[in-house]
Amino acid sequence: MVKIHERKFVSADPDKCVGCQVCEYICSWTKEKTFNPLKSRIRVVRLNPLVNISITCRLCEDPPCVAACPRDALTQSEENGTIIVDADKCNGCGWCIEACDYGAISLHPEKKVVFVCDLCKDKPDGPQCVKWCPEEALELVTADILAQKARITATKKLFQEALKEATQTT
Amino acid sequence: MYGYAGKILHIDLTTGKTYTEPLNEDYAKKYIGGIGLGMRLWLENAKAGVDPFSPENPLVLATGPTSGTVWPTGGNGHAFVAKSPQSYGIGESKSHGSFGTELKRAGYDAVIFHGKAEKPVYVWIDDDSVQILDASHIWGKSPAETEDIIKEELGDYYIRVAAIGPAGEKLVRIACIINEKSRAAGRCGMGAVMGSKNLKAIAVRGTNDVTVAKPDEFLEFVKEFHERMKGPATKKYRTLGTPENVLVHNALHCMPTRNYNNAHFEAAEKVSGELLNEKYVAKIIGCSSCAMRCEHTCVVTEGPYKGAMARVEYEPLWAMGPYCGIDRLDAIIKGSELCNYYGMDSISAGVIVGFAMDCYENGILTSKDLEGLEARFGNHEALVKLIEKMGKREGIGDVLAEGVKFAAEKIGKGAEKLAQHIKGVEVTGYDLRCLKTAALGFAVSFRGADHNRHGAYAFDVKGKVNRLKAEKGRGKMVKDIEDVYTIIDSLIICKFSRGTYYNEFEDLAKLYTLVTGFETSPEEMRLKGERINNLARVINVREGLSRKDDTLPYKVMHMPIPDEGPAKGAYVSQEELDLLLDDYYEARGWTKDGVPTPEKLKALNMDDLTSIVEAKI
Known part of the structure; x- marks a missing residue:
């Protein structure tokens, strides 16, 4: 099993995400050859104009969705940590949907089985949402890299003035 | 399909x-x-x-x-x-x-x-x-x-x-x-x-799929436009946003101020797009499927209007700011929030308040009429209160809620001369006295005073023509750009993205073809735009509108710009308006009274509508 530190997932930067839904359209196109957010593996949430983010599978360690499935339809990929849905076993009961803290699993509007981000495993250039995001808000990252970035952002904010002076003098 | x-x-x-x-x-x-x-x-x-x-x-x-x-x-x-x-x-x-x-x-x-x-x-x-x-x-x-x-x-x-x-x-x-x-x-x-x-x-x-005729080519075209949208054509909307216009228009003396009493606002720096972004813009967000982002969401964090939140664009900012002589962005954001709360057009709301303030300054409306309000230009509390009264139709708000045209008729005492509207729709943030291509565009706009039916102000503001002059040729310019704008509003795409359609009708036709599968040439696309403008005109003719309604507000035609500067003395005379209208109707192939001819309609494959115009010619 791929180690948790090496597991890459798609994450949206809340400061950059504007809630434009391009990721939803591109995901539904890539996976289902149609434009329909209901068939997207990544979904946008806009609570109010200031609060926007798109959310998809975080590839959890010991994923609660896998544990919740009474029919053993869900497994976690040894290779990259994505959740694999066995469409023959899944009956769309929704236990995994309830178990997921992020709302990353959805019930397919027509097929009546659940679906979840597979990091566009068939695409050589990786997740298409990341490729298309006009704001470059989406990234394929590990948790460690996210932590690094958060620390750098926080430090920049803290030393905003000092950095400005430093760049002006150089 | x-x-x-x-x-x-x-x-x-x-x-x-x-x-x-x-x-x-x-x-x-x-x-x-x-x-x-x-x-x-x-x-x-x-x-x-x-x-x-x-x-x-x-x-x-x-x-x-x-x-x-x-x-x-x-x-x-x-x-x-x-x-x-x-x-x-x-x-x-x-x-x-x-x-x-x-x-x-x-x-x-x-x-x-x-x-x-x-x-x-x-x-x-x-x-x-x-x-x-x-x-x-x-x-x-x-x-x-x-x-x-x-x-x-x-x-x-x-x-x-x-x-x-x-x-x-x-x-x-x-x-x-x-x-x-x-x-x-x-x-x-x-x-x-x-x-x-x-x-x-x-x-x-809605849970159904939406499909396009040629998905692969379509997505390639989408990708190309994502790149175009990162370029200079949309920079304004992504950075300062339309409030950038405040200082631009002010420098040109084409920003109607205090209900058209001036064309220049001395306190423009205090309501500039630059200041708005620095002090109030909390986040810029986007619409579904958009690859630019323009929605400047503003929050007031201190003072009497603390907590107010609204998206702010140039037009409402101008209407509730300079047009009312108000130099406080926090009050403008509050005013916008109230317009959203009551569900009112914030451009018209601001213009109506400016009109009421002008009435007050001229003694046409008194403090008694306004239930104790001292509605002088620049009084931000009066702005907020009058918007609330309008939203509730309370007191004087019941009269103002009719819009400046009908409110002026009710108030009388010469208020009509202060009512700045075209076809009953309140003016927007372009001083038509010194923007004569825009003046024509506004006069003939089928939905009344509006910059968004033609965008003809761009020729004037960008210096592509002598903006102070009314001359032949402007009619065709307005017609041509109107024909693009009706396509934009029918597809429906966003006007903020219009600059990314470098090849205009060619790009629009390609988009339409890829989406619908109806093979369409650039010329056919242009004809659709022209057809839609004719359709709107046919409807207005049927409803009784004619050349007499293609006119300009009283002050635009009777009160020359008083401010010292590049536009001093400018106004639009009746002769100039007539020249512009004649030129426009001719470019459109309409009669002198602005009625589309049956021949024109037939040429546009609108044979089914000729009976409407035949009755009016």
Whole structure:
């Protein structure tokens, strides 16, 4: 099993995400050859104009969705940590949907089985949402890299003035 | 069909009956969608001379062929069309966000609301299921509150809602229809028409797929436009936003100030786009499928208006700021928030307050008439109070809620000369005295005073013509750009993205072809734009409008710009206006009275409408 530190997932930067839904359209196109957010593996949430983010599978360690499935339809990929849905076993009961803290699993509007981000495993250039995001808000990252970035952002904010002076003098 | 859903939904609010009809493919090809299709459907569903507030005035809600696709800015629009209670001609207004995409996925290119419900209702369109539900418990609420309540009671937080506020319910003539809490189909009083039908809100859930004719080429074109949108053509909207215009217009002395008493605002620095961004913009967000982002969401963090939040663009900022002599951005943000709360067009609301202040300064309205308000120019408290009064139709607000044209008629005492409107619709933030191409565009605009029917101000502001001169040739310039703008509003794409269509009709035709599969040449696309402008004119002619209505506000024609500077002394004389109108009508192939000729209509394949104009020639 791929180690948790090496597991890459798609994450949206809340400061950059504007809630434009391009990721939803591109995901539904890539996976289902149609434009329909209901068939997207990544979904946008806009609570109010200031609060926007798109959310998809975080590839959890010991994923609660896998544990919740009474029919053993869900497994976690040894290779990259994505959740694999066995469409023959899944009956769309929704236990995994309830178990997921992020709302990353959805019930397919027509097929009546659940679906979840597979990091566009068939695409050589990786997740298409990341490729298309006009704001470059989406990234394929590990948790460690996210932590690094958060620390750098926080430090920049803290030393905003000092950095400005430093760049002006150089 | 590709792009199109292929279906029109009729909802009769009087009888509660609903039915669908297939989309007429001929209409789709001729009038595209959005305002084009909407106006054509309105025309055949409304009798000539219908009163805007009559149940017989249908309210048409239309999407465009690109709605629901990932076309940048195109995926997200919708349009409302009805006879306007301001102009008594055709009214139309667009909004963006995500509402239009949902309606397309629900399976409709257009929804036509007929009749009038006996009591307040809202309509719940859930794919094929259409229900008319009681709205008595949400009557009186703001559009945002309405949206929350409806989502809660229908139990789905992803449904989209377009609603009117208290102003629409009370038939305030500048009432708008707001979707997703902050996006407005603002102009022409479409919210008042909705209110006259006792229709509080439209809730939509759509689960169907939207497909395009040539998906691979389409996506390549999308990618190209994503790149174009990162370039210079959209930089303004992504950075400072349209409030950048404040200092630009002020430097040119083309920013109407204090109800057109000036064309230059001495305190412009205090309401500049630069300052707005520095102090108040909390986040810039985007619509569904958009690859630029423009929505500058502002928050006031201190002072008397602490907590106010609204999206701010140049026009409302100008209307509630310089036009009222107000130099406080926090008050402008509060004013915008109140307009969203009551559901009113914030441009018209600001212009009406400026008008009321001018009346006060001239002794036409007294402090007694205004219930103790000292409505001097620059009094921000008066701005906030007057907006509230209008939204509630309370006291003087009941008169002002009629819009400047009808309010001035009621007030009398020469107030008509202070009422700055065209065809009953309040002016916008371009001083027409010194922007003469724009003056023509505003005068002939089929929905009344408006910059968004033509964008002709760009020739003047960018110095492509002598803006102080009225001359032959401007007619064709206005006609040409109008023909682009009707296509934009019919597809529906966003005007902020117009600069990315480098090859204009070629790009627009390619987009239309890839989405719908109807092979369309650039020239055919141009003809669609021209056809839609003729359609609007035919409707206005049928409703009794003519050359006499293609005019300019009193001050534009009688009060030369007094400010020392580049535009001093400028105004538009009757001779100049006549020259411009003659030139425009000629370019359009219309009669001297501005009526499309039967020959012109036939040339545009509009033979079915010639009888309307024949009666007027």
